[in-house]
Amino acid sequence: MTTSVLQSVRIAPAEVRDALSRHILVDGYHLVQDIEKSHGVWLHDAARGRDMLDFFGHFSTTPIGFNHPKMATPEFSRRILPTALNKPANSDVYTTYLAEFVETFARTVPEAMRRHLFFVEGGSLAVENALKVAFDWKVRKNLAAGKGEKGSQVIHFRQAFHGRSGYTLSLTNTADPRKYQYFPRFPWPRVRNPHLRFPITEQVLAATVAEEELAVAEIERAVAENPDDIACLIIEPIQGEGGDHHFR
Incomplete structure (x- = not known):
């Protein structure tokens, strides 16, 4: 049995909307975010090569902005990579990453609530x-x-x-x-x-x-x-x- 490997795809910023519209509904903003060049409160639009002050925040899901300096260190990258490649949280299979996150999170809530945390994705x-x-x-x-x-x-x-x-x-x-x-x-x-x-x-x-x-x-x-x-x-x-x- 042989397994075929798809060739990697590279799409230029000017082609993003056309590529997406071939498969999904595309009715969003006419910009293409450059994830690497966006920083702080500035979203970089790769389609026009400009920085835009971000009042949108991806429906308020990016409260600390883009590429926060404390999340761009070699140590952070080393620790985040395994959790990006694998699923670190499960109700029946535990990891040190899960335990460390829960323990850290618990320190931010009132003590009376720390015994009854419940985490949901969404x-x-x-x-x-x-x-x-x-x-x-x-x-x-x-x-x-x-x-x-x-x-x-x-x-x-x-x-x-x-x-x-x-x-x-x-x-x-x-x-x-x-x-x-x-x-x-x-x-x-x-x-x-x-x-x-x-x-x-x-x-x-x-x-x-x-x-x-x-x-x-x-x-x-x-x-x-x-x-x-x-x-x-x-x-x-x-x-x-x-x-x-x-x-x-």
Whole structure:
């Protein structure tokens, strides 16, 4: 038996969009990031040979910028390479890399929380697992009180974005309905989002307070109309995709 090896592919920056569009949807920005030349808050566009101040942050997934100096040392490269080539984290197979990461991470959270860490690869799945914890807690509480298997609803806000999978599809309701409109969803209570508007004047603040009071009333009504069935309430401190909405 012989195994064929594909020739390595090299694509010039000017050809990136054409190459991608032959296989996937290409509706992103008209730039080609040079990963090696990007630095700090500056994204280097290889298509035009320019540095661009990055206010995007890859959907806020690059909070420390590009090529941070402390991540460009020979020691860091030596330690990161094995974890890039292999899977260092698994629920049943452990590594020193996993143990060192967990121990380091645990030092950054309150001591009372260090016994119950749970790591998930992805934002949507993190939200879903948080919801599962709430469902489990609420249903067990109701069963113990003789109220039956209830506790399966989530109060959430208009223009929220919590993900595009499973439970999160029932929460996401931003401007582009194609992200959720034809998928099965739960009719969970949805309330107004009393976000601030800028600049914050006395009139704006008064209007925000009034909206907050209406939102609280809607939340209380949802709880009253669904006795013992509300497992939790979920809110983004800042609604990003919903429109850069800041809450007080």
